[in-house]
Amino acid sequence: MADKLIKELSDQEFMERYGCDRFTATVVSNRYRYIVQHMCGGLLNTAFSIILRDWYDFAATISGPPKLDYPMTAVSNSLVLFLFTMPEAVRNTVEEYGVENLRPGDVLICNDPYRTGTHVNDCCFIRPVFHHGKTLVGFVNIQAHMLDMGGTVPAGFSGTKKHIYENGLVLGGQLFYRDDKPYKPTWKLIFDNTRWGELLIPDMKAIYQNLILGEKMVEETIDRYGMETYLGVMRYSCDVSAESMRRGIANVPDGVYEAEELVDCDGVDDTEEYRIKVRITIKGDQAEVDLSGTSRQARTSINAGWLDAKTAIGTAFKFLFDPKMPITSAALRPIDIVLPAGSIVNALPPEGVIFLYWETTMPLLLAVWRALKNVLGENAVAGDFCSLNIHNANGVWPDTGIPWVTMAQCGGEHGPWGATKVGDGDSYTVFSLANNLDPATEAIESDFPVVVTRKEYVVDSGGAGKNRGGAGVLKDTLWMHNTEHYSMPLHFKIPSGFGVFGGNDGKTGGCWVWGPEAFDLVKEKRVLGLEAKVYGSSVPVAGMLDPVTKMPDREGKYFYSFRVPVWQTKPHTIFRYITNGGGGWGDPMTRDPEKVKKDVRDEYVSIEGARRDYGVAIKGDPYNDPENLVVDMQETEKLRRNA
Numbered sequence: 001m002a003d004k005l006i007k008e009l010s011d012q013e014f015m016e017r018y019g020c021d022r023f024t025a026t027v028v029s030n031r032y033r034y035i036v037q038h039m040c041g042g043l044l045n046t047a048f049s050i051i052l053r054d055w056y057d058f059a060a061t062i063s064g065p066p067k068l069d070y071p072m073t074a075v076s077n078s079l080v081l082f083l084f085t086m087p088e089a090v091r092n093t094v095e096e097y098g099v100e101n102l103r104p105g106d107v108l109i110c111n112d113p114y115r116t117g118t119h120v121n122d123c124c125f126i127r128p129v130f131h132h133g134k135t136l137v138g139f140v141n142i143q144a145h146m147l148d149m150g151g152t153v154p155a156g157f158s159g160t161k162k163h164i165y166e167n168g169l170v171l172g173g174q175l176f177y178r179d180d181k182p183y184k185p186t187w188k189l190i191f192d193n194t195r196w197g198e199l200l201i202p203d204m205k206a207i208y209q210n211l212i213l214g215e216k217m218v219e220e221t222i223d224r225y226g227m228e229t230y231l232g233v234m235r236y237s238c239d240v241s242a243e244s245m246r247r248g249i250a251n252v253p254d255g256v257y258e259a260e261e262l263v264d265c266d267g268v269d270d271t272e273e274y275r276i277k278v279r280i281t282i283k284g285d286q287a288e289v290d291l292s293g294t295s296r297q298a299r300t301s302i303n304a305g306w307l308d309a310k311t312a313i314g315t316a317f318k319f320l321f322d323p324k325m326p327i328t329s330a331a332l333r334p335i336d337i338v339l340p341a342g343s344i345v346n347a348l349p350p351e352g353v354i355f356l357y358w359e360t361t362m363p364l365l366l367a368v369w370r371a372l373k374n375v376l377g378e379n380a381v382a383g384d385f386c387s388l389n390i391h392n393a394n395g396v397w398p399d400t401g402i403p404w405v406t407m408a409q410c411g412g413e414h415g416p417w418g419a420t421k422v423g424d425g426d427s428y429t430v431f432s433l434a435n436n437l438d439p440a441t442e443a444i445e446s447d448f449p450v451v452v453t454r455k456e457y458v459v460d461s462g463g464a465g466k467n468r469g470g471a472g473v474l475k476d477t478l479w480m481h482n483t484e485h486y487s488m489p490l491h492f493k494i495p496s497g498f499g500v501f502g503g504n505d506g507k508t509g510g511c512w513v514w515g516p517e518a519f520d521l522v523k524e525k526r527v528l529g530l531e532a533k534v535y536g537s538s539v540p541v542a543g544m545l546d547p548v549t550k551m552p553d554r555e556g557k558y559f560y561s562f563r564v565p566v567w568q569t570k571p572h573t574i575f576r577y578i579t580n581g582g583g584g585w586g587d588p589m590t591r592d593p594e595k596v597k598k599d600v601r602d603e604y605v606s607i608e609g610a611r612r613d614y615g616v617a618i619k620g621d622p623y624n625d626p627e628n629l630v631v632d633m634q635e636t637e638k639l640r641r642n643a
Contacts, residue, residue: 019232028233032074035217036060039210040076046206049147049199051407054439058144063090064234072329073234082143084311085117087329089124093173104130107177113354117307120149120168127211140214150193155405157392160267161301164350169193238330246285246334248321259371261363267300270560278367290338301355303347312361316368359490373500382418382583386496389489409439410477415579416470425470425582449480464613465503465584472581485567489542497583506581510543516572593631601626615639
């Protein structure tokens with residue numbers, strides 16, 4: 001019976017294995033997912049800080065009891081970066097604290113990247129569920145980004161911190177609530193070491209209330225369906241998830257597949273690049289991902305931890321082989337991972353400091369996709385923009401003296417995905433390990449002394465293909481007061497948006513700053529232009545750029561992003577970010593000419609780019625008369641014959 005697929009089990013066999021019938025298993029497993037979404041909906045609507053209310057930087061899960069080895073049976077539709085770290089985060093925290101020490105009314109907290117994954121700002125809040133106050137039946141959990149956890153940098157975002165003691169307050173597994181009351185020693189420890197407590201307090205109270213909501217709904221589930229069904233469906237949800245992943249892997253021919261991706265530099269200097277190497281061995285319905293040969297851990301806080309590497313690999317496999325099945329902790333059962341200790345994907349304290357972990361795990365995800373792109377053929381997925389290009393700024397309101405801080409809102413945090421056989425890549429979303437909201441421009445400008453003057457697509461930046469890669473995104477921000485800026489783009493040396501199945505790579509982007517002496521928008525009364533000559537007066541922040549024109553140039557000079565660790569700017573300074581473009585899918589010369597015409601009309605592709613990249617001749621004026629563009633079919637046929 002162990003070799004049977006779940007759908008092949010007889011009704012009696014299913015009942016014996018899972019303690020309920022198939023219909024009930026489906027209903028209850030869906031209810032688990034409803035519970036975590038309900039928890040997230042509550043937190044999204046009650047959070048105070050920008051990172052939670054505007055960015056959706058949190059996730060909720062349900063984990064089973066210790067006797068089932070803490071299975072994570074349901075996850076929320078939110079931050080992917082947390083979803084494969086939380087099974088171990090819950091287990092490690094609870095085991096360290098001691099299962100025997102738990103009692104009803106408790107909440108545990110832990111934020112150590114080496115125990116729970118991610119970084120110190122992400123606190124894992126764990127509520128044990130005791131059925132009728134007696135039997136421990138599982139845990140409801142929320143991992144959420146706290147606006148600040150102390151350390152040398154306001155809000156924490158920086159790639160220049162050199163050891164864990166600069167990183168912020170670390171909390172091992174400890175009590176946060178006892179008997180449904182704040183556990184004062186932990187609360188005092190947090191608020192004696194962090195900034196912006198007026199936002200952290202309501203965020204933490206909102207998290208607590210939504211943990212209670214989750215606990216109540218789990219209790220209602222047990223009361224309605226019974227303990228045997230409750231536990232059986234936990235096993236069922238995980239088994240279905242593991243089986244689905246195995247079946248996806250089994251569709252790939254046995255073999256060994258290799259690739260690597262690049263992280264441009266760390267925060268010490270630009271003399272050392274970091275390479276992430278993957279060697280994927282497929283045998284039947286099993287896979288091994290070996291990261292041996294990956295570069296040593298970085299000298300500053302761009303490292304990832306072991307759980308972050310696991311998350312990147314799990315997500316990469318979900319995209320390619322099992323995109324429709326809900327995530328559980330069992331999705332990685334068929335995948336073995338070899339992680340070299342002390343590497344950039346498995347950093348060790350104290351020098352292997354972790355903060356910008358996604359800048360390492362996104363290249364890891366892309367390396368998996370790149371390794372498998374040829375064997376997958378038309379099912380390959382093209383690369384996305386990779387780096388969040390995070391920009392954090394802070395200052396003091398001159399009229400009140402109150403400090404303020406932005407949170408991943410004013411850089412290149414949103415950009416394009418690559419194309420697939422299904423269609424063109426989306427041009428404005430977060431990268432493939434996220435799944436966040438885009439903060440509203442009005443909210444940004446209401447909360448901070450900044451004006452978002454441009455947010456638009458870059459012409460000819462998406463990789464050409466039968467299906468086009470998403471376009472790079474350009475964002476300009478005008479800063480109205482004296483401000484400190486931390487700018488963190490890390491992936492401009494090579495195109496992250498690689499093409500697949502004959503598609504072309506997307507373009508690389510860059511980052512620039514204009515002081516008021518170079519261009520003062522307020523005095524000029526016009527926005528900063530897009531023409532090439534504009535870049536000549538800029539100060540490059542990062543990118544592969546022509547050293548004279550300062551425009552993006554794959555053969556140009558690399559401008560090191562951390563050569564200015566903190567940008568101190570005057571009022572009316574402008575930052576510009578351009579993300580990398582997404583990769584294309586399929587031969588560009590087979591793209592429907594009418595689709596190319598539409599791309600020209602919508603300013604994804606220029607008339608010159610249509611001719612050069614797609615072999616399509618377009619006549620007309622896309623700027624002044626976009627609706628009357630026409631395809632010159634005779635010239636197009638000639639161009640494509642000669643391509």
